Amino acid sequence: MRVTDQSISEPDLPCDAERFNQARAAQSVAVLEDYAEMIDDLIAEMGEARITDIASRMGVTNPTATKAVARMKREGLAVSRPYRGVFLTPEGVTLAARVRARHQVVLELLIALGVPAETARLDAEGMEHHVSDVTLKAFEAFLAAR
Amino acid sequence: MRVTDQSISEPDLPCDAERFNQARAAQSVAVLEDYAEMIDDLIAEMGEARITDIASRMGVTNPTATKAVARMKREGLAVSRPYRGVFLTPEGVTLAARVRARHQVVLELLIALGVPAETARLDAEGMEHHVSDVTLKAFEAFLAAR
DNA sequence: CGCAGAGTTTAGCCTTGGCTACATTAGTGT
């Protein structure tokens, strides 16, 4: 063995690894969250969420949207019959509501901190998925106390 | 065609798609950024960055770290000879410095907003990769003016 | 009614980032 022994002597949580694992976990649900919110938006706006509309708004091709919806169905967030629109399960609706609220808070926070609206809009997407409940509460408190 | 025509009549930027594409782009470089910073840390602490140490700290297995380093070499951020440690190119060092500085600002911002230190540590990872230069400047200004 | 075109799905490919299992190298200590 070389000089070290640090690297192999951490039995449980190497302290850094923990936060990377959490970030990876957040990332793996980010897509579900975005699709849930988008489907909810489309249903509100147009009465139904079609694959083509979902794909167009997400900036992906139809097959990609189809696959994402398939995953959502597998995870119990959405339902759909072949060649029909996509709808959210109660779990999907709950998720969408939570995601939308969080998105709004993050966006408002960025703007409150002086970030230009357009930049805030772009950065909020992506950031939001990594904002925990505790952090969200802190953001809300800051916005309220402003 | 059904009721809509909204979805197919956007020639250039469907307005939503844009921000999702940016978030996806940020995500695709996030791993490079994390590894660059980690390698830089390890070199500073131990004089060299070994695959085993990188893997351990990132919370992944050795082959995963090896693959990530291979990608970094491909992208011109790192160099290494077989069975030797990993080192950063000047570009890698620059990236690491930028990432570390940004990470620090995001962490400090969260703490300044009242997020508990441990939560801040967890959330900053993941969020940081989606913080643009403009937003970073706003964060710095807020911290300075506090 | 039937058919053309829009919308949807399927098949198959690529890359990335995980993993396990196994092969190989290199450093150390006897």
Add this chain to the structure above:
DNA sequence: ACACTAATGTAGCCAAGGCTAAACTCTGCG
């Protein structure tokens, strides 16, 4: 000097999220 062990590398698997191309369904209109 050589063997043993830790470290590294390689092969091959999987899932996710992109894509294109092609097949299939549905629907409205002539």
